Amino acid sequence: MKNEFMNVPIFSGDGKVHFEERKIPTPGDNQLLIQAKANLLCGSDRNQFYNGSPQCIPGHEGAGVIVEKGKNAKFEIGMKGAVYLYDYCHKCRSCQLGLTNQCLHKNCDYGFNVDGAFCEYYLVNDYVFFPVDESVDVINATLLLDVMGTGGHASKRAQLIHKDIQSVLINGAGPIGLGLLAMSKLTFAKDLPVLINDVKSSRLPLAEKMGGLPIDLSKQSLEEGIEQHGIKNPDVAIDATGKAIARKNALNVLAKRGVLVMVGNGEGLEFEQYPDMGAPERSILGSEYFSYNEMEANHELLKNNQEYLSQIITHEYKIKDVQKSYEHFFSPDSDAGKIAVVHN
Ligand SMILES: [Zn+2]
Ligand SMILES: [Zn+2]
Known part of the structure; x- marks a missing residue:
């Protein structure tokens, strides 16, 4: 009772x-x-x-x-x-x-x-x-919910456009960024290089522990950080910051056919058709929460990776x-x- x-x-x-x-x-x-x-x-x-x-x-x-x-x-x-x-x-x-x-x-x-x-x-x-x-x-x-659901949905949005994703860049290593990191690893491949940046150094140790390649923007530029990890241009960038400058910087470093997925709400994004979008055939996608039916596959991932995700x-x-x-x-x-x- x-x-x-x-x-x-x-x-x-x-x-x-x-x-x-x-x-x-x-x-x-x-x-x-x-x-x-x-x-x-x-x-x-x-x-x-x-x-x-x-x-x-x-x-x-x-x-x-x-x-x-x-x-x-x-x-x-x-x-x-x-x-x-x-x-x-x-x-x-x-x-x-x-x-x-x-x-x-x-x-x-x-x-x-x-x-x-x-x-x-x-x-x-x-x-x-x-x-x-x-x-x-x-x-x-x-x-x-927001961690695996929102994170996984953003990864799948990128997959709609790009069929051979070999590297990912995540803007922001806060709670949403960590979800994006984990779900990029679990959705694409555990050994896929996932770069993750933040202006707050304190956020990066956990991101690194979870397999991310950290870029400390309080100490280096995005380009320097990407190069340091031996990657030229990431195929996918996922923004969790909602900052216009972070989005623009990510767009600038994307490879040909690169996809920028915007998860964080906040500011906008300015770009030019040439050279940002047209010739390299880049795409920009929005991403919002996730569908109820995505929880079934995520539940399997959670069962098999509970210790990793619960970090x-x-x-x-x-x-x-x-x-x-x-x-x-x-x-x-x-x-x-x-x-x-x-x-x-
Ligand atoms: Zn929430
Ligand atoms: Zn409806």
Whole structure:
């Protein structure tokens, strides 16, 4: 018998979080009540932490256990898994092709406009739940979301255009950059050279430990760094910084037929048809989150590479310290990859 009430963190703005008591909801038709176990912090939570989240309790990178189910809901009580962000419609032309990240009529985003995984108990429609194998730790199940999902999707976007990728360059060695690094290795080939740069030296040791070829932009130029690792021009560049200058520098060093994939949101990109794009036939692609159905293959990768991938989660906080966890995550000299906030 579960409790009737729970304590939930209220994000009131100015980087302040306090707790209030709320009633635990009851699942309706096709709904699951998830007991959240963990949620990873994300750069896109910045607005909720600093400006408040009056609409809902945040947490869009959550995993937990099904504790109750509504009528006709699929999956069984006791199953653990991750919750996909977009409550997609199933019907639009994007969803019909399985491209749920491009749904034209999505109902909501869990953790952005309906309650997410910082609630100890929250409701989801069954089709956004992805169950994981017994062997997958429930905290690691969160890796299926922005880390592996977003990272893997960007790699696959590049593969649509380029059929013989021999080297990759990643801009940014923060949480998303580390996901891109891991998924480039796991999607293309473990021994594929993956260069990874950052202006923050403190981020590079973990990237190197995970098999990346580090380029410290606080000490050398991008060209110098690439050359130092014995690579001439990478075939693919994936940008996690959202910075115009980083994107332009990456475009400039791409090989012929090179592909730039833009994952980080933020600034733009200026380029010339000649010489940047036309003659070398380069491509620039956007990439946004990932499709629900990509989780199946990523789940196999997670099962087989759990130790490697879980290195990306560098810190863990209890839910009562969620404010502290964000202060750590958003501090300018943060040493964190992904931070997990766990329920008791
Ligand atoms: Zn996220
Ligand atoms: Zn749709």
